[in-house]
Amino acid sequence: MIELNKRQERILQIVKDNGPITGEHIAEQLNLTRATLRPDLAILTMSGFLDARPRVGYFYTGKSGSQLLTDSLNSLIIKDYQSIPVVVTESISVYDAIVTMFLEDVGTLFVVDKNSLLVGVLSRKDLLRASIGKQELSSVPVNVIMTRMPNITMCTKEDLLMDVAKKLIEKQIDALPVVRETDNGFEVTGRITKTNITKAFLSLADSSY
Amino acid sequence: MIELNKRQERILQIVKDNGPITGEHIAEQLNLTRATLRPDLAILTMSGFLDARPRVGYFYTGKSGSQLLTDSLNSLIIKDYQSIPVVVTESISVYDAIVTMFLEDVGTLFVVDKNSLLVGVLSRKDLLRASIGKQELSSVPVNVIMTRMPNITMCTKEDLLMDVAKKLIEKQIDALPVVRETDNGFEVTGRITKTNITKAFLSLADSSY
Numbered sequence: 001m002i003e004l005n006k007r008q009e010r011i012l013q014i015v016k017d018n019g020p021i022t023g024e025h026i027a028e029q030l031n032l033t034r035a036t037l038r039p040d041l042a043i044l045t046m047s048g049f050l051d052a053r054p055r056v057g058y059f060y061t062g063k064s065g066s067q068l069l070t071d072s073l074n075s076l077i078i079k080d081y082q083s084i085p086v087v088v089t090e091s092i093s094v095y096d097a098i099v100t101m102f103l104e105d106v107g108t109l110f111v112v113d114k115n116s117l118l119v120g121v122l123s124r125k126d127l128l129r130a131s132i133g134k135q136e137l138s139s140v141p142v143n144v145i146m147t148r149m150p151n152i153t154m155c156t157k158e159d160l161l162m163d164v165a166k167k168l169i170e171k172q173i174d175a176l177p178v179v180r181e182t183d184n185g186f187e188v189t190g191r192i193t194k195t196n197i198t199k200a201f202l203s204l205a206d207s208s209y
Numbered sequence: 210m211i212e213l214n215k216r217q218e219r220i221l222q223i224v225k226d227n228g229p230i231t232g233e234h235i236a237e238q239l240n241l242t243r244a245t246l247r248p249d250l251a252i253l254t255m256s257g258f259l260d261a262r263p264r265v266g267y268f269y270t271g272k273s274g275s276q277l278l279t280d281s282l283n284s285l286i287i288k289d290y291q292s293i294p295v296v297v298t299e300s301i302s303v304y305d306a307i308v309t310m311f312l313e314d315v316g317t318l319f320v321v322d323k324n325s326l327l328v329g330v331l332s333r334k335d336l337l338r339a340s341i342g343k344q345e346l347s348s349v350p351v352n353v354i355m356t357r358m359p360n361i362t363m364c365t366k367e368d369l370l371m372d373v374a375k376k377l378i379e380k381q382i383d384a385l386p387v388v389r390e391t392d393n394g395f396e397v398t399g400r401i402t403k404t405n406i407t408k409a410f411l412s413l414a415d416s417s418y
Contacts, residue, residue, distance in 0.1 A: 073414045098341050107334075124333040125316075131340035132307050162414055165407050194403035198374050201410045205282045205371055 004049075008040050012049055012060070019059035026058065048072075073204075078164060079157035081200050082178050082190035087112045090119055094130045094145060095137040097122055108175035110188045111146050117185035118154075120146030123174055154179045157190060165197050213258075217249050221269070224259055228268035235267065282413075287373060288366035290409050291387050291399035296321045299328055303339045303354060304346035306331055317384035319397045320355050326394035327363075329355030332383055363388045366399060374406050 004012065007030070014029050015021055023041055027034045041058065044050040050058050086104045088097055090111050097109055101124065111120035122142055130145045131137060155164050155176050164176060178190030213221065216239070223238050224230055232250055236243045250267065253259040259267050295313045297306055299320050306318055310333065320329035331351055339354045340346060364373050364385050373385060387399030 070414060095341060098337055102338065124337055128307055128333055128337055128340065129311065131337065132304060132346065137341065162411065165411050169404070169407055169411065194407050195378070197410055198378055198403050198406045201406055202371065202374050202378065204413075205279060 004044075005040075008044055011037070011040055011044060015050055015058050016060045020053070020057040021059075022057040073162055074160060076161035076200060077157070078155055078159045078161060078178055078190070078192055081161055081196045082157065082192050083196060085110050085177060085188045085191040087116075087188055088122075088142065089114070090143040090146075091141055093138045094127060094140045094142055097142045098127050098131075098137070101127065106191070107193065108191065109142075110177050110191070111142055112188065113185075115184065116187060117182070118149065118152065118177060118179060118188050119143070120148045121152050121175075121177065122146050125174075152177065154186060155192065156180070161192075161197065161200055164192055168194060168197070213253075214249075217253055220246070220249055220253060221258055224267050225269045229262070229266040230268075231266040282371055283369060285370035285409060286366070287364055287368045287370060287387055287399070287401055290370055290405045291366065291401050292405060294319050294386060294397045294400040296325075296397055297331075297351065298323070299352040299355075300350055302347045303336060303349045303351055306351050307336050307340070307346070310336065315400070316402065317400065318351075319386050319400070320351055321397065322394075324393065325396060326391070327358070327361065327386060327388060327397050328352070329357045330361050330384075330386065331355050334383075361386065363395065364401065365389070370401075370406065370409055373401055377403060377406070 010030065011026055014026055018025070018029075023034050023037060026041075027037050030037070041050070041052075045052055045058075048061060051061050052058050086100065086106045087110045088100055090113060092100075101107070101109060107124050109122040110118060111122060113119045120143060122145070126145050126147065130140065153167055153171050153173060153176055155167070155178055157178050157180075167176065168174070175191055175193040177186075177188045178192055179186040180189050219239065220235055223235055227234070232243050232246060235250075236246050239246070250259070250261075254261055254267075257270060260270050261267050295309065295315045296319045297309055299322060301309075310316070310318060316333050318331040319327060320331060322328045329352060331354070335354050335356065339349065342349075362376055362380050362382060362385055364376070364387055366387050366389075376385065377383070384400055384402040386395075386397045387401055388395040389398050
């Protein structure tokens with residue numbers, strides 16, 4: 001969300017009252033050159049207040065603040081908020097997975113097969129559950145305790161952050177793998193967590209100042 | 210955030226152009242009775258587009274959509290988003306704490322003394338770290354591994370959700386206790402997590418439809 005300056009508010013008003021109107025005619029009404037107005041018109045168009053059609057001119061999109069909020073929430077895409085994924089192979093032990101989690105400082109590990117394709121997900125919760133079991137952590141391979149395909153909830157880097165936030169809440173999970181589909185399975189290209197969503201939430205406030 | 214109807218948009222425009230202006234004069238310009246306008250004026254005032262002063266009339270607050278977004282983000286208060294806290298006493302074992310975490314389905318436990326005052330916090334990360342240690346989990350009390358006062362980041366139910374979200378990110382923690390200060394220490398009254406923030410993020414989109 002952006003803050004409009006006085007001139008941008010005036011342009012918006014002129015287009016509301018007279019649109020569709022050409023950039024030239026807006027400039028006339030303000031006693032300014034078209035070149036001077038170009039940055040303001042670009043900002044108003046990019047932010048969704050105005051729309052422009054060739055040979056017709058600028059018109060008001062009729063969007064109120066709340067519609068613009070919805071639009072801007074629905075324009076947040078996974079690829080702009082994702083983190084780097086941390087992957088392990090399915091043969092490593094639960095003990096080594098826990099150590100990896102601490103070394104890499106993540107709450108979720110993705111498990112891949114020898115072709116680097118996704119086969120499982122390990123959360124702190126999964127590892128904690130295993131840790132109170134009877135077995136020796138260094139002798140249990142992670143593929144015994146991981147969540148496995150086809151029960152893994154995934155997303156792609158083009159998905160909406162809103163839709164993924166909804167999945168995290170509905171399925172009560174902390175993180176999703178961001179994947180790319182290949183002929184043989186899914187490659188893990190990213191990681192999206194409630195931390196990423198919390199950062200996106202904070203950025204809403206920052207960007208509106 | 211609310212969606213304005215055509216009449217509300219017209220009222221807003223009249224107040225922008227002529228404010229401060231009385232409800233009576235707005236009604237005149239629209240050829241409507243004051244009673245008809247009352248709900249619209251109430252909505253515009255409550256949502257922050259207009260302000261009203263006795264014997265002066267309505268005036269435009271000059272807030273754009275993005276300022277209203279910032280205002281609405283800064284009106285989100287912990288007490289409306291917090292969850293119920295799960296507390297344990299400092300003498301229970303790490304093993305029992307892990308079991309409690311699973312039974313209560315939470316990611317963070319708060320540790321209290323015999324007077325029910327906050328003395329520590331246990332995250333999944335703390336418990337997982339302990340689980341790869343050399344010691345028997347059922348013989349280690351949680352007060353050996355917990356984060357303890359004065360290193361606990363806390364908040365109150367009146368705090369802004371935005372400020373707490375910032376703390377969760379900056380301090381890289383999953384949850385904060387919501388506390389009430391007493392003469393002897395802090396009582397735990399709630400729990401606020403990245404899950405709560407993610408839900409608040411989702412509610413922004415819902416409420417703007």
